[in-house]
Amino acid sequence: MTEPTIFEISSPGRAGVKFQASDVPEFDVPKEFLRDELPMPEVSEIDVIRHFTRLSQLNYSIDTGYYPLGSCTMKFNPRINEVTARLAGFAKVHPLQPVETVQGSLALMYDLQNWLGEISGFPGVTLQPAAGAHGEYVGVMIIRAYHKDRKDAKRTKMLIPDSAHGTNPASSAMSGFDVIPVATDKNGNVDLDSLRAVCDENTAGLMLTNPNTLGLFEQDVVEVINIVHESGGLVYGDGANLNALLGVVRPGDLGIDIMHFNLHKTFSTPHGGGGPGSGPVGVAAHLVDFLPCPTVGILEEGSDDYPPLYGFVEPAKSIGRMKAFFGHFGMMVRAYTYISMYGKEGLKKIAEGSVLNANYLMTLLKDTYKVAYDRLCMHEFVLEGHWSDAPGIHALDIAKRLMDYNFHPPTNYFPLIVPEALMIEPTETESKQTLDLFADAMLKIAEEAKTQPDLLKSAPHITPIGRLDEVKAAKDLVLCCWIPEKNS
Amino acid sequence: MFIPNTEAERNEMLQKIGLSKIEDLFSDVPKEFRYPDLNLPEAVSEMEALQNLKDLAIANDSTDDLICFLGAGAYNHYIPASVDAIITRGEFLTAYTPYQPEVSQGTLQAIFEYQSLVASITGMDVSNASHYDGATAAAEACVLAYHHFRGKRNKFVLSRYLHPHYRETIKTYFQGYEKIQITGDSAVDGLQTNEDLLKFVDNDTAIVYVQYPDFLGRIHDFKAFAEQVHAVGAILAVSVNPLALGLIKPPSEFDADIVTGEGQPLGIPLSYGGPYLGLFATKNQFIRKLSGRLVGETVDNKGNKGYVLTLTAREQHIRREKATSNICTNQGLIALTSTVYMSLLGKQGLKQVAKLNYDKAHYAADQISKLKGFEVVDNGAFFNEFVVRTPKPVSELNSLLLDYDILGGYDLSNDYPELENHMLLAVTEMNTKDDIDYLVEILQEVTND
Numbered sequence: 001m002t003e004p005t006i007f008e009i010s011s012p013g014r015a016g017v018k019f020q021a022s023d024v025p026e027f028d029v030p031k032e033f034l035r036d037e038l039p040m041p042e043v044s045e046i047d048v049i050r051h052f053t054r055l056s057q058l059n060y061s062i063d064t065g066y067y068p069l070g071s072c073t074m075k076f077n078p079r080i081n082e083v084t085a086r087l088a089g090f091a092k093v094h095p096l097q098p099v100e101t102v103q104g105s106l107a108l109m110y111d112l113q114n115w116l117g118e119i120s121g122f123p124g125v126t127l128q129p130a131a132g133a134h135g136e137y138v139g140v141m142i143i144r145a146y147h148k149d150r151k152d153a154k155r156t157k158m159l160i161p162d163s164a165h166g167t168n169p170a171s172s173a174m175s176g177f178d179v180i181p182v183a184t185d186k187n188g189n190v191d192l193d194s195l196r197a198v199c200d201e202n203t204a205g206l207m208l209t210n211p212n213t214l215g216l217f218e219q220d221v222v223e224v225i226n227i228v229h230e231s232g233g234l235v236y237g238d239g240a241n242l243n244a245l246l247g248v249v250r251p252g253d254l255g256i257d258i259m260h261f262n263l264h265k266t267f268s269t270p271h272g273g274g275g276p277g278s279g280p281v282g283v284a285a286h287l288v289d290f291l292p293c294p295t296v297g298i299l300e301e302g303s304d305d306y307p308p309l310y311g312f313v314e315p316a317k318s319i320g321r322m323k324a325f326f327g328h329f330g331m332m333v334r335a336y337t338y339i340s341m342y343g344k345e346g347l348k349k350i351a352e353g354s355v356l357n358a359n360y361l362m363t364l365l366k367d368t369y370k371v372a373y374d375r376l377c378m379h380e381f382v383l384e385g386h387w388s389d390a391p392g393i394h395a396l397d398i399a400k401r402l403m404d405y406n407f408h409p410p411t412n413y414f415p416l417i418v419p420e421a422l423m424i425e426p427t428e429t430e431s432k433q434t435l436d437l438f439a440d441a442m443l444k445i446a447e448e449a450k451t452q453p454d455l456l457k458s459a460p461h462i463t464p465i466g467r468l469d470e471v472k473a474a475k476d477l478v479l480c481c482w483i484p485e486k487n488s
Numbered sequence: 489m490f491i492p493n494t495e496a497e498r499n500e501m502l503q504k505i506g507l508s509k510i511e512d513l514f515s516d517v518p519k520e521f522r523y524p525d526l527n528l529p530e531a532v533s534e535m536e537a538l539q540n541l542k543d544l545a546i547a548n549d550s551t552d553d554l555i556c557f558l559g560a561g562a563y564n565h566y567i568p569a570s571v572d573a574i575i576t577r578g579e580f581l582t583a584y585t586p587y588q589p590e591v592s593q594g595t596l597q598a599i600f601e602y603q604s605l606v607a608s609i610t611g612m613d614v615s616n617a618s619h620y621d622g623a624t625a626a627a628e629a630c631v632l633a634y635h636h637f638r639g640k641r642n643k644f645v646l647s648r649y650l651h652p653h654y655r656e657t658i659k660t661y662f663q664g665y666e667k668i669q670i671t672g673d674s675a676v677d678g679l680q681t682n683e684d685l686l687k688f689v690d691n692d693t694a695i696v697y698v699q700y701p702d703f704l705g706r707i708h709d710f711k712a713f714a715e716q717v718h719a720v721g722a723i724l725a726v727s728v729n730p731l732a733l734g735l736i737k738p739p740s741e742f743d744a745d746i747v748t749g750e751g752q753p754l755g756i757p758l759s760y761g762g763p764y765l766g767l768f769a770t771k772n773q774f775i776r777k778l779s780g781r782l783v784g785e786t787v788d789n790k791g792n793k794g795y796v797l798t799l800t801a802r803e804q805h806i807r808r809e810k811a812t813s814n815i816c817t818n819q820g821l822i823a824l825t826s827t828v829y830m831s832l833l834g835k836q837g838l839k840q841v842a843k844l845n846y847d848k849a850h851y852a853a854d855q856i857s858k859l860k861g862f863e864v865v866d867n868g869a870f871f872n873e874f875v876v877r878t879p880k881p882v883s884e885l886n887s888l889l890l891d892y893d894i895l896g897g898y899d900l901s902n903d904y905p906e907l908e909n910h911m912l913l914a915v916t917e918m919n920t921k922d923d924i925d926y927l928v929e930i931l932q933e934v935t936n937d
Binding site for chain 2: 002003005006007010013014015016017019020022023024025026027029030032033034035038039040041042043045048049051052053055056057058059060061062063064067069072074075076077078080082083084085086087088089090091092093094095096097098100101102103104105107108115118119121130131134137141144145174175176216217219221222245247248249250253254268270271272273274275276278292319320321322323324325326327328329330331333336337339340341342343344345346347348349350352353355356357359360363364376378399400403408409428429430431432458460463464465466467468469470472473474476477478479480481483
């Protein structure tokens with residue numbers, strides 16, 4: 001089942017693309033700059049198409065099956081998005097063109113800023129961050145800038161619940177904050193006493209994921225936010241789980257000060273095997289001046305006869321630029337297309353569908369798998385993948401065995417506070433029939449765990465390749481193909 | 489549309505859960521905030537959505553409508569049809585991050601090949617699985633350098649001709665680090681030389697950042713420069729245009745430690761600035777300090793060759809606040825795009841397209857230098873971009889060019905006050921000799937007063 005590498009199928013003299021002969025005189029490259037060796041493959045066009053087509057067939061994908069991946073929101077990726085993003089008027093536009101020639105792009109960005117703001121309850125939005133973690137970094141830098149602007153230099157503590165995603169503490173530490181963990185209570189909420197104990201005049205903020213990574217809505221969310229605000233801190237909302245809230249409740253209304261969106265989760269842009277993401281950030285009124293620059297604004301108001309002139313504006317106290325140009329525009333086109341197709345009444349159907357699917361699936365599974373916190377969940381839930389009468393079976397074995405039933409495994413070993421965690425998020429785009437089949441597979445595996453544990457231990461059996469030796473990969477690092485010209 | 493369950497199925501599911509209506513699912517949400525009225529447009533069908541988006545797209549002038557001579561970090565190149573044929577395959581497009589290697593060998597091997605191709609074209613030992621873009625890759629190189637010296641060296645020296653957006657991004661990333669001094673890129677009389685830049689480099693310097701070709705399009709020989717940077721123990725980082733490396737010596741030949749760059753010229757559409765591709769390659773000694781994902785080769789339980797994400801212990805999932813970077817995603821599909829592009833062009837195509845760019849840019853420079861009132865500045869070696877002193881302000885000239893459907897060059901006075909009336913022109917394989925001659929003719933016409 002092994003596909004040779006592109007270097008291994010290379011044959012000297014082949015090329016996959018033909019360029020036209022030059023129509024201008026030739027100019028010599030000074031000898032001291034001219035490259036002599038270019039160790040790149042030489043393959044024909046059909047070699048390339050077959051090679052990458054075969055590689056694609058080794059992948060699991062949304063188009064081929066169901067991903068119950070908790071915290072990843074693996075919903076269907078509408079194909080219309082791919083069509084709109086490729087319209088020549090979007091795909092063939094240079095980022096530094098005069099604004100008069102790109103009013104379509106700017107109008108789209110202006111609307112998307114407003115739409116995301118309206119959906120989440122934030123008056124200011126930047127579309128610049130390239131991914132969720134990048135948006136988070138923007139968020140913590142805005143928190144820093146806000147306190148600095150108020151000459152409140154002592155706020156060095158960032159409070160982070162122990163259920164949080166690893167990027168939260170990493171972003172905080174990168175921005176120079178001391179990370180202070182906050183415990184989770186017996187119902188899966190932020191523990192209020194633990195929060196009060198660490199919240200003081202040195203608190204810069206709290207990074208809150210709501211629904212949290214246990215898939216639970218923070219039952220005391222208003223109180224949590226009040227405690228932090230009373231100490232003078234800000235509340236950062238991790239928007240990774242926004243899918244559960246669309247049209248149902250707006251984080252800004254709850255009092256959250258700042259939040260990132262994941263267009264590749266909530267707004268259906270494709271994951272692409274690990275990117276590109278897109279991580280816009282929304283802020284409350286008191287933080288609008290700190291947004292990264294530039295944002296899109298109206299330079300000249302329109303009238304009945306003329307549309308407005310859109311252009312770039314620089315927020316007064318901006319933290320600065322986060323990347324080249326203006327963000328992942330291609331992802332913005334996809335998200336814009338998607339939101340416009342749901343509209344003002346439709347978005348809540350997304351949240352309702354995802355929460356209904358999750359609770360239904362949890363109901364089917366909770367007599368067989370221990371539910372970490374037994375209450376209504378939001379868009380996802382966390383099971384424990386171990387039983388006392390199946391010694392030696394771990395969450396990992398269940399995950400790998402699911403592949404034999406043609407399902408992608410759930411997120412496992414996260415959140416860290418649940419033993420042998422299996423984190424399951426169905427999304428609204430899966431049908432009842434798919435969920436029933438998945439539940440059947442999970443129940444069969446639970447049975448096998450007790451009767452035929454070896455089946456789990458040696459799984460997967462039907463995949464292109466078996467369990468891989470990750471220790472060897474890290475020990476005998478091989479990060480490049482063997483390339484004759486380069487390695488000789 | 490995108491939600492399959494019918495009302496009958498929804499009711500059946502609610503019953504199984506033990507609830508009577510959908511709103512009961514949200515009992516934990518404070519009632520006063522539930523179901524806000526959203527000020528958004530009404531839903532549209534797919535057909536209407538497409539029409540709306542076409543209306544917006546048509547309000548832009550694209551490079552199909554204009555003859556493009558604009559570059560400055562994003563370039564108009566030809567993208568072979570096979571690139572899109574591969575990257576729109578659902579198995580690549582809709583796959584998740586390859587955390588489960590048994591069902592992700594396609595993505596993993598493609599990234600492994602990407603790493604190999606990037607290492608090859610840059611001449612470096614290793615490449616990561618990509619960063620967001622050229623700017624954030626440069627910022628991550630500075631993060632690497634900061635941690636390499638464990639915070640004991642506090643100076644980053646940036647060339648004035650490192651892309652202005654990259655310099656701004658690095659400064660944003662480090663605003664929380666009060667000891668860090670970012671320097672080297674302040675204004676000078678005329679043009680900054682390598683010697684000018686070296687004056688900033690000392691024993692407290694962690695990293696020196698140059699661009700190759702630089703923001704003004706020029707190719708420098710950094711050999712002696714690199715020796716001086718290394719003499720004080722600093723890291724030399726180089727931001728590249730990877731397409732130029734099909735023709736000119738890779739930075740490894742002058743002993744660069746880190747090579748980053750904007751991968752957009754490798755088959756990635758202009759797309760109004762993104763998503764693009766952050767290249768990041770280094771010498772072996774920095775492998776364990778690389779941020780972002782890495783794919784390594786290994787074997788499965790039957791001894792078959794396979795690929796996995798490796799050295800994950802560096803990442804934030806495990807190290808949390810002790811991680812040196814919060815990077816989580818890479819540019820997956822865009823890295824794949826460049827992998828297909830580099831494979832298709834291969835050794836010959838990359839040389840050929842780079843040489844076409846070189847020849848056409850040099851022809852354009854030659855022709856423009858003959859025009860009255862125009863002068864090609866610092867006429868040394870350059871790749872596909874060069875600076876022209878213009879007889880009128882660049883913004884004024886560009887408005888006039890637009891009337892003739894020409895997208896003129898970048899106005900350098902935006903970032904360099906000392907380069908008033910200086911235009912940065914880019915010429916690629918997309919520009920025919922006729923296009924160039926037409927540009928020259930119109931430049932003459934609109935300045936002939």
